[in-house]
Amino acid sequence: MDEIERLRQEIREHDHKYYVEAQPTISDQEYDQLLDKLKQLEAENPELITPDSPTQRVGGAPLDEFTTVTHARPMLSIDNTYDAGSLFKWARRCCEALDHPDDETYAIEGGYLVEPKIDGVAINIRYENGVLVLASTRGDGTQGDDVTQNVKTIRSVPLRLTAADAPPIPAVLEVRAEIFMPNAEFARINQAFADEGKQTFANPRNATAGTLKQLDSKAVAQRRLDFIAHGQGEVSTNEFPTQTSFSAALREWGIPTNPIATTCATIQEVWEKIEEFATSKNELPYGVDGVVVKVDRYDLRERLGTTSRFPRWCIAYKYPAEQAVTKLLNVDWQVGKTGKLTPRATMEPVFVAGTTVQHATLHNLGEILRKDIRVGDTVVIEKAGEIIPQVVRVDLDQRPPDLPPIAPPQRCPECEGEVESEQDDTGKETARHCMNPECPAQLRERLIHFAARGQMDIDGLGEKIVIQLADAGLVNSFGDVFELHSKRDQILELERMGEKKVDNLLAGIEAAKARGLDRVLAGLGVRHVGSTVSKILAKHYGSIDALQATTEEDIRTFQVNGQESGIGPEIAASLHHFLQSEAGQTVIDELRTAGVTLSVPQSDEDSTEQIFAGKTFVVTGKLEKYSRDEIHALVEKLGGKASGSVSKKTDYLVAGEKAGSKLAKAEQFGVEVLSEDDFQQLIGSAG
Numbered sequence: 001m002d003e004i005e006r007l008r009q010e011i012r013e014h015d016h017k018y019y020v021e022a023q024p025t026i027s028d029q030e031y032d033q034l035l036d037k038l039k040q041l042e043a044e045n046p047e048l049i050t051p052d053s054p055t056q057r058v059g060g061a062p063l064d065e066f067t068t069v070t071h072a073r074p075m076l077s078i079d080n081t082y083d084a085g086s087l088f089k090w091a092r093r094c095c096e097a098l099d100h101p102d103d104e105t106y107a108i109e110g111g112y113l114v115e116p117k118i119d120g121v122a123i124n125i126r127y128e129n130g131v132l133v134l135a136s137t138r139g140d141g142t143q144g145d146d147v148t149q150n151v152k153t154i155r156s157v158p159l160r161l162t163a164a165d166a167p168p169i170p171a172v173l174e175v176r177a178e179i180f181m182p183n184a185e186f187a188r189i190n191q192a193f194a195d196e197g198k199q200t201f202a203n204p205r206n207a208t209a210g211t212l213k214q215l216d217s218k219a220v221a222q223r224r225l226d227f228i229a230h231g232q233g234e235v236s237t238n239e240f241p242t243q244t245s246f247s248a249a250l251r252e253w254g255i256p257t258n259p260i261a262t263t264c265a266t267i268q269e270v271w272e273k274i275e276e277f278a279t280s281k282n283e284l285p286y287g288v289d290g291v292v293v294k295v296d297r298y299d300l301r302e303r304l305g306t307t308s309r310f311p312r313w314c315i316a317y318k319y320p321a322e323q324a325v326t327k328l329l330n331v332d333w334q335v336g337k338t339g340k341l342t343p344r345a346t347m348e349p350v351f352v353a354g355t356t357v358q359h360a361t362l363h364n365l366g367e368i369l370r371k372d373i374r375v376g377d378t379v380v381i382e383k384a385g386e387i388i389p390q391v392v393r394v395d396l397d398q399r400p401p402d403l404p405p406i407a408p409p410q411r412c413p414e415c416e417g418e419v420e421s422e423q424d425d426t427g428k429e430t431a432r433h434c435m436n437p438e439c440p441a442q443l444r445e446r447l448i449h450f451a452a453r454g455q456m457d458i459d460g461l462g463e464k465i466v467i468q469l470a471d472a473g474l475v476n477s478f479g480d481v482f483e484l485h486s487k488r489d490q491i492l493e494l495e496r497m498g499e500k501k502v503d504n505l506l507a508g509i510e511a512a513k514a515r516g517l518d519r520v521l522a523g524l525g526v527r528h529v530g531s532t533v534s535k536i537l538a539k540h541y542g543s544i545d546a547l548q549a550t551t552e553e554d555i556r557t558f559q560v561n562g563q564e565s566g567i568g569p570e571i572a573a574s575l576h577h578f579l580q581s582e583a584g585q586t587v588i589d590e591l592r593t594a595g596v597t598l599s600v601p602q603s604d605e606d607s608t609e610q611i612f613a614g615k616t617f618v619v620t621g622k623l624e625k626y627s628r629d630e631i632h633a634l635v636e637k638l639g640g641k642a643s644g645s646v647s648k649k650t651d652y653l654v655a656g657e658k659a660g661s662k663l664a665k666a667e668q669f670g671v672e673v674l675s676e677d678d679f680q681q682l683i684g685s686a687g
């Protein structure tokens with residue numbers, strides 16, 4: 001149908017305007033409408049879904065493990081330097097090797113290319129005939145992991161390149177790029193992790209690497225990663241004389257490159273850029289830990305060659321981590337939704353890495369004790385990943401005599417409730433918790449979490465509104481949220497609450513009732529029970545009644561498709577305790593009375609005969625009748641398992657046209673190979 005292809009083209013053009021040119025011509029809402037329309041048309045005509053359709057970013061079964069792939073060209077890492085002297089020496093070595101005149105400017109023919117070194121994860125993305133076919137991590141430089149499913153979820157990565165008048169898209173085009181997590185997203189994820197009582201990421205690079213390692217691409221899609229291209233792997237033409245010209249072509253085809261990359265004639269100019277960038281880098285929306293300097297001309301790169309580990313034509317200058325010295329003025333304790341008390345430092349304002357900083361996180365009580373941090377101390381602070389300042393250490397020489405240690409809170413700072421101490425295996429105190437189940441601060445935090453995206457996703461019930469409603473006494477529990485429609489008049493009396501706003505809020509609450517068991521579970525804020533765990537639980541048990549009726553042991557040991565569910569003893573104990581507690585029972589009763597769905601919605605449920613139970617399927621090649629994701633979905637619906645790689649354990653390989661290495665492997669392992677028709681016959685009427 002022409003309409004479908006026309007819509008796809010239109011969406012790709014808007015992606016290009018948004019991600020490459022940074023000049024969108026339609027609003028996000030209009031964009032979403034286009035995408036919804038395409039989704040609807042494709043749902044009506046599933047035979048027309050192609051893997052490169054903009055709707056196909058998320059999908060596919062979670063993988064058991066990543067397939068190892070061999071890079072067509074090795075992915076070497078880059079040699080580092082931390083001072084101007086080494087940078088100049090590198091330039092001299094390049095010029096000597098290229099027989100350039102020895103005039104100490106170390107000017108290089110074609111110039112040096114200077115780019116920000118983004119604090120992310122290196123990736124190779126392969127396009128064949130303009131369609132994304134493979135994305136792989138660096139790994140050991142020779143072999144990496146196939147992370148295609150995950151990379152496809154990144155909106156700025158084109159699934160199909162935009163054909164330009166010139167230059168034509170090479171048949172094989174490998175792009176080397178950096179996948180990274182923008183600062184704002186890093187802050188959002190870490191906040192969510194902290195709320196769930198999980199270990200937070202130290203910096204955006206770790207967060208990116210951790211995200212790319214997820215075996216379920218749906219989890220990756222929930223974190224907004226970004227990417228910027230900065231080089232090439234295998235490319236089937238050599239019509240580009242420099243990286244600058246290659247980058248210009250990439251932009252034509254829809255691949256974002258760094259707009260602040262620039263060329264310099266001499267190494268002195270390069271050094272000036274590096275110094276200038278030391279401060280301006282802090283204004284970028286992503287973390288940068290240095291600058292990459294490259295010889296721009298590809299023919300000169302060829303002549304310079306590589307050592308066993310690094311290319312000789314490239315070097316990274318790394319900025320030292322930015323630290324500052326200041327004085328610790330106060331520590332206050334903030335109450336989280338599970339009652340955990342988190343210490344926050346207030347310091348004399350100090351300028352570090354581009355901003356004035358007054359607060360730092362001290363993470364937890366254990367950290368204060370370990371670093372022996374005291375109020376009145378002179379402390380060294382550092383911006384981790386250039387964002388969240390933290391106290392690195394105390395300058396003990398500056399400590400005034402008789403400075404008392406920080407006294408851990410004996411009572412909750414918000415409700416005066418009793419606190420309980422938490423210890424690690426060695427008996428050292430690590431944290432304190434407010435034990436008052438009615439603590440207003442905990443309640444507030446729990447409600448904010450409950451209503452937020454990823455949980456009940458209640459439109460119109462953001463942080464500020466929750467606080468306003470809680471302070472007015474209109475909500476004291478999760479159940480109260482769903483009784484708000486009977487308090488319309490009281491809500492209208494609150495500040496900045498108009499008719500329309502209240503109606504939207506009430507409509508948002510009504511809509512959230514049907515989110516389903518997994519979202520309710522994630523929203524309850526039970527310790528260790530986040531959204532991934534909730535999905536597994538909901539799928540297995542199907543309803544809150546089944547969960548309540550089961551034992552702790554069953555939660556700990558149940559299997560999913562013959563494998564461990566991944567739900568460990570800590571999670572099982574925490575959840576079971578909640579479900580059996582009086583408070584837990586009350587919460588569930590209230591939600592039930594309010595009409596909140598406490599089971600898996602019927603459409604999601606497996607009611608079909610499990611004819612593929614225990615069988616593992618792999619799909620490969622170009623398919624005509626089904627998309628790969630459709631086959632995965634069918635296999636799972638019928639009780640089987642879809643995997644990304646062929647092994648001895650594979651039962652069936654569904655192979656389309658041009659099936660390559662997977663087909664060879666299947667034959668080697670004696671795996672039964674099915675055509676699409678065979679597959680269709682196999683599922684018979686069940687599909």
Ligand SMILES: [Zn+2]
Nearest residue numbers: 412415434439
């Ligand atoms: Zn409290």
